[in-house]
Amino acid sequence: MPKRQATTPKPVPPEAPQPDLRPQDALLAAPAYWDDACRHLARRDRVMKRLIPRYGDARLQSRGDAFTTLARSIVGQQISVKAAQSVWERFTQLAGSVDGALAPVQVLAHTPQSLREAGLSLRKAEYLLDLSRHFEGGSVHVGQWAQMDDEAIIEELVAIRGIGRWTAEMFLIFHLMRPNVLPLDDVGLLRGVSLNYFSGEPVSRAEAREVGEAWAPFRSVATWYIWRSLDPLPVEY
Secondary structure, eight states: OOOOOOSSOOOOOOOOOOOSSOGGGOTTBOOTTHHHHHHHHHHHOHHHHHHGGGGTTOOOOBOSOHHHHHHHHHHTTTSOHHHHHHHHHHHHHHHTOSSSOOOHHHHHTSOHHHHGGGTOOHHHHHHHHHHHHHHHTTOSOGGGGGGSOHHHHHHHHTTSTTOOHHHHHHHHHHTSOOTTOOOTTOHHHHHHHHHHHSTTOOOOHHHHHHHHHTTTTOHHHHHHHHHHHHOSSOOOO
């Protein structure tokens, strides 16, 4: 059987830029590379040319808070954007947050059973407590992340219970705002590639990777627009 081909051409991409913003300065800020990325993607990919204007001035934004970003990613594992937002709001209210930001000590004041009152599974509650212990104990190297490459950060994060590659990649996209992340374990990305490039037929990770080659060096940006094509609510962690 001949190999399926997506309709997007695959040019040789330019070298990927690095974000100008430091994570600690990125409170609700969009990455400096965003407009360049949109122009690049619109030139090289017919689907991106259609999707990008649909969402106006909407941008990926970082909240500049590593702990909150990772906690939101854990809450959002394997559930829809709307469901994740609902659970997150209940969780932060239970933990005592007034603005959506969390401190590890706020989570550590609870037991796994009490955290389940926010709609969390027992496993996610345990993961959030373990994440809190890592941050409170200083065993994660937040100050070094800006100098580490993507794979090195992923390796450090997956050592924390409950953080797999998907969650680490969400952190790279939403907190560090790395421009060229392609989260192939994300069900929304696979579904969006299926609908936008293969007329709704199921796609494999290999086929999604092939489509994503045309998006480099801005695969994070293209992924964000693919997510938006599925759900009008902006994705954030």
